[in-house]
Structures are given as C-alpha cells and as structure tokens.
Amino acid sequence: xxxxxxxxxxxxxxxxxxxxxxxxxxxxxxxxxxxxxxxxxxxxxxxxxxxxxxxxxxxxxxxxxxxxxxxxxxxxxxxxxxxxxxxxxxxxxxxxxxxxxxxxxxxxxxxxxxxxxxxxxxxxxxxxxxxxxxxxxxxxxxxxxxxxxxxxxxxxxxxxxxxxxxxxxxxxxxxxxxxxxxxxxxxxxxxxxxxxxx
Amino acid sequence: xxxxxxxxxxxxxxxxxxxxxxxxxxxxxxxxxxxxxxxxxxxxxxxxxxxxxxxxxxxxxxxxxxxxxxxxxxxxxxxxxxxxxxxxxxxxxxxxxxxxxxxxxxxxxxxxxxxxxxxxxxxxxxxxxxxxxxxxxxxxxxxxxxxxxxxxxxxxxxxxxxxxxxxxxxxxxxxxxxxxxxxxxxxxxx
Ligand SMILES: CC(C)(COP(=O)(O)OP(=O)(O)OC[C@H]1O[C@@H](n2cnc3c(N)ncnc32)[C@H](O)[C@@H]1OP(=O)(O)O)[C@@H](O)C(=O)NCCC(=O)NCCS
Ligand SMILES: CC(C)(COP(=O)(O)OP(=O)(O)OC[C@H]1O[C@@H](n2cnc3c(N)ncnc32)[C@H](O)[C@@H]1OP(=O)(O)O)[C@@H](O)C(=O)NCCC(=O)NCCS
Numbered sequence: 001x002x003x004x005x006x007x008x009x010x011x012x013x014x015x016x017x018x019x020x021x022x023x024x025x026x027x028x029x030x031x032x033x034x035x036x037x038x039x040x041x042x043x044x045x046x047x048x049x050x051x052x053x054x055x056x057x058x059x060x061x062x063x064x065x066x067x068x069x070x071x072x073x074x075x076x077x078x079x080x081x082x083x084x085x086x087x088x089x090x091x092x093x094x095x096x097x098x099x100x101x102x103x104x105x106x107x108x109x110x111x112x113x114x115x116x117x118x119x120x121x122x123x124x125x126x127x128x129x130x131x132x133x134x135x136x137x138x139x140x141x142x143x144x145x146x147x148x149x150x151x152x153x154x155x156x157x158x159x160x161x162x163x164x165x166x167x168x169x170x171x172x173x174x175x176x177x178x179x180x181x182x183x184x185x186x187x188x189x190x191x192x193x194x195x196x197x198x
Numbered sequence: 199x200x201x202x203x204x205x206x207x208x209x210x211x212x213x214x215x216x217x218x219x220x221x222x223x224x225x226x227x228x229x230x231x232x233x234x235x236x237x238x239x240x241x242x243x244x245x246x247x248x249x250x251x252x253x254x255x256x257x258x259x260x261x262x263x264x265x266x267x268x269x270x271x272x273x274x275x276x277x278x279x280x281x282x283x284x285x286x287x288x289x290x291x292x293x294x295x296x297x298x299x300x301x302x303x304x305x306x307x308x309x310x311x312x313x314x315x316x317x318x319x320x321x322x323x324x325x326x327x328x329x330x331x332x333x334x335x336x337x338x339x340x341x342x343x344x345x346x347x348x349x350x351x352x353x354x355x356x357x358x359x360x361x362x363x364x365x366x367x368x369x370x371x372x373x374x375x376x377x378x379x380x381x382x383x384x385x386x387x388x
Contacts, residue, residue: 094363132360157356161331161377163293178360 004061004127008071010115015071015085018056022072025081026053029104037138037165038100056084062128065092073103073116082107085116087124087133095131097124113147121151125179132178139171148175152182199328202260207270207322209314214270214284217255221271222248224280228303237337238301261327264291268322272302272315281306284315286323286332294330296323300346307342313349320350324381333375337364347374351384 007016018026023046029035030043030052043049059070070086083103090096099120101113124130135153137144139160148155153175161169206215217225226248228234235242243251258269267287271280282302289295298319302312323329334352336343344354356373363369 091362094361094368096361134361154359156358157373159355159373160375161293162295162333162375163290174356174358176359176361 002127004069004123006060006071008119008123009076010119012076012110013082013112013115014074014076015116015119016074017060018053018070018072018084020053020057022053022081023050025104026084028106029083029102032105033166034138034141035102038102038136059086062087062089065089071116071120073112075107075112080107082112083116085113085120087120087128087130089128089130095129097128097130097133099124099133099135108143114150117147117151121177121182125182130179132176134174134176137173137175139173145173148173151177153177154181199326200260200262201268201322201327203268203322203326205259205270207318208275209318211275212281212311212314212318213273213275214315214318215273216259217252217269217271217283219252219256221252221280224271225252225283227280228282228301231304233304234301237340237343258285261288264288268319270319272311274311281311282315284319286319286327288327289333294328296327296329296332298323298332298334300343312346316346316350320376320381321385324378329378331375331377332381333373335371335373338370338372344372344374347372350376351380352376353380 007014027046027049030039030049036042041052043052056070059068061067062069066089068086068088070084072081073083073085074081083101086100088098088100090098099117101117103113121133124133134156135148137148139158154177155173156176157174159172162172163170206213222245226243226245229243229248230245232242255269258267260266260268265288267285269283269285272282272284273280282300285299287297287299289297298316300312300316320332323332333355334347338357352374353376354372355375358369358371360368360370
C-alpha cells in the first residue's frame with residue numbers, strides 16, 4: 001500500500017491531522033454528552049481534551065489492526081475547526097473498519113459531515129481496502145440517522161435496552177456499508193460470496 | 199441475580215438437568231455430527247472432546263458472576279436418552295443481559311422439543327435470574343434456528359453481513375432479542 005497523503009480536500013473542508021493549537025475548538029464539541037457517548041476516553045475538562053488531542057495527533061496512519069486514523073475538519077477560508085472524523089481498522093482477517101464523527105453543533109446542518117465522511121469512506125475502500133465499514137449511532141439521534149441514510153449506509157442492527165448508559169436504558173443503531181455497495185461499478189478485490197437465505 | 203436452580207426443571211414433556219459423566223456417548227451422538235455442527239462455532243467434536251466438555255459443564259449449573267453459563271441436558275420425561283442441550287449465559291450483570299443457546303439431535307427435530315426447552319430457559323432467565331433482556335444469534339442460513347427464535351416471540355434486532363470470516367467464508371448473522379416486558383405479556387396472553 002502506498003503511504004497516505006494528507007491533508008485531504010473536499011469542497012469546503014480540509015481534513016488534516018490534529019495539532020496542539022486545536023484545543024480551544026475541540027473543547028466546543030468534545031465535552032458534549034452526545035459526543036461523549038462514542039469517545040474512547042471521557043472528556044469533562046480542558047485537561048482531558050488536551051490529553052485526547054495529544055493522542056489524536058498520533059492517529060495519522062493505519063499500520064496494524066486496532067489503529068485509528070483521526071482527522072480534524074477544517075473549513076477552507078477561515079480555517080475554523082468544525083469537527084472530526086475517524087476510521088478505525090478493527091479487524092484484519094475480514095477487513096473491517098469503523099467510522100466515528102463529531103461536529104460542533106453550531107456548524108451542523110451545513111453539509112460538512114456529508115463531505116468529510118464521503119471522503120473518509122473513499123479512503124477506507126480505495127486506499128485501505130476495507131471490505132465493510134460500520135457506524136454506531138444513538139437510536140434517538142434523528143439527524144445522525146438521516147445522515148447515514150443519505151450516505152447510503154444500511155441499517156444492520158437496532159438494539160433496545162441492551163446496555164445502560166449513564167443510568168438509563170440505551171438504544172443503539174448500527175449502520176454498515178460493503179465496498180461493493182459504495183462503488184457497485186468498481187473492480188473491488190473480493191472474496192467469494194456465498195448464497196444467501198434471507 | 200445470582201442463581202442456583204433446583205434441578206431438574208420440568209416442562210410438559212421434558213426434563214432439563216445438569217450433565218453427568220455418563221452422558222459422554224449421548225452427547226457425542228449429536229455433537230459429533232457434521233450436520234449438527236454446520237452453524238456452530240465448534241467443529242464436530244470427537245468423543246474425547248465431548249468428555250472434556252462434559253467435565254466443564256458439571257460446574258455450569260448456576261450464576262455467580264458475569265460470564266457464568268448454565269448448560270443443561272434435555273431429556274424426555276418418559277425416557278432416559280438425551281435429545282439435546284440448552285444454555286443461558288450471563289452476559290452483563292449491570293444491564294441484566296443473557297444469551298440463549300440450543301443444540302438438538304436431528305432424530306428429535308420437528309417435535310417442538312427445542313421450543314419447549316428454550317421457553318423453559320426464558321422462564322428461568324426472566325424469572326429467578328431476573329434478567330432484563332435475553333438475546334440469541336445464529337447464522338442467517340440456519341433457518342430452523344431463526345424460526346425457533348420467532349416461535350419464542352423474539353424480535354430480529356440485527357442482520358450483519360460480511361462482518362467476519364466464518365469457516366472460510368463471509369459470515370452473515372442474525373441477532374434476536376426479547377425484553378422482560380415482552381416475555382411477561384407473552385406469558386399473560388397465552
Ligand atoms: C447529526 C449530525 C452529526 C449531522 O452532522 P452535519 O454536519 O450537520 O450533517 P450534514 O450537514 O452533512 O447533513 C446531513 C443530513 O443531516 C440532517 N441534518 C443535520 N443537521 C441538521 C439540522 N441542524 N437540522 C435539520 N437537519 C439536519 C439533514 O437531513 C442533512 O441532510 P440534507 O443536507 O440532505 O438536508 C450533527 O448535526 C449533530 O447533531 N451532531 C451531534 C451528535 C453527534 O456528534 N453524534 C456523533 C455520534 S452518532
Ligand atoms: C435449531 C434446532 C434446535 C431447531 O429444531 P426444530 O426441530 O426445528 O425445533 P423444535 O424442536 O422447536 O420443533 C419445531 C418443529 O416441530 C413441529 N412440532 C411438532 N410438534 C410440536 C409441538 N408439540 N410443539 C411445537 N412444535 C411442534 C413444529 O411445527 C416445527 O416444525 P416446522 O419447522 O416444520 O414448522 C435444530 O435445527 C438444531 O438443533 N440444529 C443444529 C444445532 C444448531 O444449529 N444450533 C443453533 C446454533 S445458533
């Protein structure tokens with residue numbers, strides 16, 4: 001695999017690795033409860049966010065399963081950091097990946113996540129040869145659900161009361177996308193698919 | 199909640215009881231078969247492997263901590279032979295989650311024994327074990343298994359496609375689940 005070229009450009013964004021100076025901007029969204037739900041380590045205070053940024057600054061390549069690539073979404077023009085997207089290489093045998101995202105609520109509804117996730121999905125399938133991507137969503141986050149559907153992800157799982165989150169019963173959705181579903185026309189390197197029942 | 203049921207558990211036609219050392223041949227009779235193992239995680243088991251499995255199961259009769267499992271032999275009440283096995287695993291203590299499993303000898307398919315025995319395990323899980331949700335999973339091609347889950351009143355919660363490799367092929371898997379309230383209303387309506 002050729003090495004990854006960063007940053008990545010979309011219509012309105014530049015996706016680049018995190019930098020030390022991003023603290024202020026990341027604090028605007030990272031500590032929100034909706035974002036806390038899916039982060040690996042909780043952040044409540046500025047110190048926590050600073051620690052997370054130092055971890056994210058190193059998440060710039062996928063060398064081995066378990067690695068995560070995390071990119072800041074920076075708006076062209078004013079260079080404002082509006083959110084972040086990440087891709088985790090969760091399994092090598094079956095080429096599985098997981099996407100995560102978070103955005104500053106003041107910047108939502110402007111199409112930024114649609115652009116950032118589209119670019120990351122391209123990267124996952126074309127560059128990293130991922131076979132299947134999955135995304136977890138809070139079952140009550142209707143905008144996230146709409147975003148997933150808009151990107152063409154399939155609803156694979158709807159768990160009800162399978163876990164407790166901050167003392168309440170949780171509802172979780174999983175969306176997924178196979179390489180050939182994203183690019184039905186592309187020549188993807190594929191393994192033999194068996195017959196289906198359902 | 200911690201649980202040490204009094205055995206056997208009785209249903210209309212069946213007796214569910216812990217495994218004993220004398221069960222090795224009866225277990226090998228179905229766990230050794232290719233057709234039975236087709237969608238199981240384990241390949242067909244040798245007689246020695248069955249003996250080892252049964253040794254482990256002699257302690258798998260109650261819940262003390264997370265991850266504990268109850269694995270029971272299913273017999274007909276009027277007969278000694280084992281027709282299959284059922285299991286319940288305590289997956290989460292905090293969220294009161296359990297996972298249900300079953301394997302029956304093909305000679306005893308088609309009589310509703312699996313339905314009867316797994317219903318008894320749901321009653322155990324939601325009754326004395328005080329679980330909140332019980333789930334089960336199976337390969338999407340394992341039609342008898344997901345039909346069984348639908349007979350039990352479980353809902354299909356997940357349909358995973360190509361999320362893993364299983365026995366050299368892409369895996370396709372269903373998850374089914376039932377909540378305590380759903381179980382209660384099923385038992386009260388019929
Ligand atoms: C849901 C969320 C992530 C979407 O991000 P976004 O950058 O706003 O998404 P986009 O602008 O690309 O919009 C995608 C779709 O989401 C819907 N949407 C997003 N924000 C919306 C808003 N404020 N009002 C109405 N619809 C909205 C729209 O249907 C839009 O589709 P459209 O452009 O065809 O109308 C974001 O709005 C949000 O609420 N974030 C907080 C929760 C979070 O971070 N969750 C992450 C883990 S699930
Ligand atoms: C899954 C498995 C237990 C299902 O067996 P099964 O015989 O279909 O299930 P039951 O014992 O509940 O029997 C139900 C059948 O008996 C019939 N039946 C006859 N008498 C009945 C009665 N008194 N009550 C209910 N059903 C009755 C039902 O109509 C049904 O038949 P149908 O499928 O033709 O409609 C069995 O296929 C098996 O052991 N497979 C191998 C192991 C395995 O894959 N385990 C699960 C891994 S996830």
